[in-house]
Structures are given as C-alpha cells and as structure tokens.
Amino acid sequence: MTGAPLATPDVLVIGAGITGASAALQLAEMGASVELIDRYGPAAMASGWTLAGVRQSGRHPAELPLARSAVALWPELDERLGAETGYRRSGNLRLARNAAEAETIRALVADQSAAGLDLRYLADLAAIREIAPPLSDEVVAASFCPTDGHADPVATVSAFARRASEQGATLAFGETVRHLETRGGRISRVITDRRALAPGAVLLAAGFLANELLAPLGTTLPLRRPMVTVLRSAPIAPLLAPVLGVANADMAARQELTGRLRVTSGAEDWAGGLVERAGAPAIRPRIRSVQATIDKVRRVLPAFAEAELEDVWAGALDLTPDALPVIDRVPEFENLVVAAGFSGHGFGIGPVTGPMAARLAIGEEPDDRLASFRFDRFADGAVATAPLTLHG
Ligand SMILES: Cc1cc2nc3c(=O)[nH]c(=O)nc-3n(C[C@H](O)[C@H](O)[C@H](O)COP(=O)(O)OP(=O)(O)OC[C@H]3O[C@@H](n4cnc5c(N)ncnc54)[C@H](O)[C@@H]3O)c2cc1C
Structure with a gap:
C-alpha cells in the first residue's frame, strides 16, 4: 500500500463475472462512479467455465420472472454492448431417457405452462428429431421451450466490462480483495x-x-461448492441448434457458434483446490467423471464421441440449500450487498440480476421480485434443501 490517494468510488463491485460486470455497467449508466475489481479478469471463473444456456424452462417459480425478463433483454445486448454476445434463441430440449424421466418432464411442462411459459411436451422421438435430428433412440420424450437459447459467455462478460469502462467505470483486473474492514455497521x-x-x-x-470475504465479518452464506465437468470438441459441421438438458440434470450439451460441442456433467462433490492453468484459475476434473460424461452424452448424442476432443475442464457451483441466489443487503452492514449463490444457473439471468443488485447498492428499495432471494432466509433452518439443479 502506497501513499496514493484513497480511491472512493460510489460502488466497488468485487467480481467480474456476468453478475458483477452487468452490475458495473448499470451503475455507470446511472451516473454512479464505479470500480470493477477481479482477481483475474472478466469471466475467469463460473462465468467462463459455464455451459451458458439462457433458459426459462426448468426454473424455480421465483426465478422464472427474472428469466423471462432476461430472455426479453438478451436480443438487444449486441447493440447495447456494441459487441457480439453470440446469443441465439434456438430453444431448449429437456430429454427423458425412460418412463420415470418422462413423468418428471410431463409434470414440469404442466407446471410451467400453467405459469404462462411456452413449453411443449413432445411424446415421441420423431417430433423430437424434427428439432434435433442427431438424437439417438435412447430418447423417449422431451420438453421443448422455443424461446430458450444460449450465448458465448466470455464474449458476453467481456463486452459488459468493456462497455462499463466506456461509460466511465474503472476496471481493476489482476487485483485481489483481501479483506473488508468495518466500522459502525458499515464497510469502511x-x-x-x-x-x-x-x-x-x-x-x-x-x-x-x-x-472468503464474508466469513471474517462473522457472517456467511450456506454454500456448498460441487463441481461440474465440462468437455469441448473441436469444431464440427452444424449438428445441434437447441441446448440439450435431461430430466435429472446429469448432463447437458450445446453446439457453440464456432461449431464446437460443449457438454457438461451433473454436479458432484469437490474437495476444493483451485490451480492455475495458463495464468487462469482452473479446477481439475476427475478422470472417471470425464469418462462418465462422455458415456452419458454419447448415449443420447452419438456424434459427440466421434468428434475430436479439444479441451476439458471443471467448474465450481455456488449452491445454496434451496438452489436460489442471494441478492440482498447484508443485514449487519448497510453498505454491503451480496449477489451470489446462483447455484448453477446464474448466467442466463445475469443481465437482469446484476443490475438489480446494482440498484440495491446505490440505496434503491428492493425490487419485489427479490423477495425470495433474501440474505437471512436460511437463518432459522426453515428452507428446504432443493433436490436437484438443472443446468443448460
Ligand atoms: C459447468 C457449469 C455450467 C453452467 N451452466 C449454466 C447454464 O447453462 N446456464 C446458466 O444460466 N448458468 C450456468 N451455470 C452457472 C453460471 O455460470 C453462474 O451462476 C454464473 O456464471 C455466476 O456468475 P457470477 O458473476 O455470479 O460469478 P463468477 O462468474 O464466478 O464470478 C466471480 C468473480 O469473482 C472474482 N473474485 C472472487 N473472489 C475475489 C476476490 N477476493 N477479489 C477479486 N476478485 C474475486 C473471480 O475471479 C470471478 O471472476 C453453470 C456453471 C458451471 C460451473
């Protein structure tokens, strides 16, 4: 620490993933002085490791309104950010591989259609293959949401950060926040x-x-940190337009605009331990998880096993007990807002949740839609543990 003048931005945003980068742009556009700080750079962790599905289907009722707002906003992002996000509204197919999974999906379609989402139940393989011709006959039924889609996560987050900078935000990348000091119920x-x-x-x-930054203040989020294995093929000819998920969330897949197939496993325990790979943070996947992921994906998408493998990595989730995020002021500290715990599905809604958190940080009243995402909802142990998270 030097004798340089103390920086005093209106808001310091810690973390340049989709949440922090979109929050920083919102703040800059609202005229606040903002600094966006990241230990590495944009999309260095979950927002780069992600599958990057942008979906409403399979969302918890509390998240569905945010997901619908996000899907309305995604098509405008290229113009607003002055860059390509790679967003494509090419649908989401959630596959059933047996009768029990078909029942799970039928119930999901009934619930979410009742909530007003255009989600269709496809009861036979011919109808499913009209949307995704390369699927195998292991698939017995599916849901299809035509307004879901996917995007390029690194391009998107980088574009948010760059636009925030153009709007006056200061970017501080390669800098780690070590500690938050408090005085009189505030971060000082x-x-x-x-x-x-x-x-x-x-x-x-x-x-x-x-x-890591909350615990020294005597408060924490009840986060589990499972990991997900990700494989990416070399580019192949166009094969798959929609994002694929499955009823029990043990795999997901999509084809990037580059032609690469990007596939993920389900969530599994992780002992912790970040390593660095080419200057970026990395989590090493287990070899048996790589093998299991290939097996699961090839059963429904045989062409995956024929492609050349280009890259393998793993990503950590920030999983809360109810698999919903926390977007709230920390009760004990009036000028500290947390937006975390996105539980494996925070990318698609990021362009909405980041700005919502930003508004809290400059003292606005919470949006009604944030009622389910309070910081203290786990305090009395009343929150039920969510049985599964759906990626993709
Ligand atoms: C494999 C995988 C697949 C997924 N699939 C989907 C999907 O299909 N659809 C979807 O919507 N979501 C998906 N998700 C979830 C989604 O990617 C995340 O919820 C989302 O990216 C979280 O963004 P974030 O900005 O909140 O956090 P992150 O992207 O993790 O950003 C946090 C940032 O904080 C920085 N940081 C941390 N500590 C410090 C510090 N002390 N000082 C400075 N900087 C710090 C880190 O470097 C990092 O860049 C997936 C996640 C994974 C891992």
Missing part, C-alpha cells in the same frame, strides 16, 4: 493486495468465493 475500507479503497458501497459478486 476495502483492502486489496495492492491498496486500500474507501467506497460508498460494496457489491460482492465473487461467486463461489463470496464466503
């Missing part, structure tokens, strides 16, 4: 590995690492 100073800052408010959007 923020200590990084380089300097101290005295922001008016702090927006903590640090993903699965949020508790």
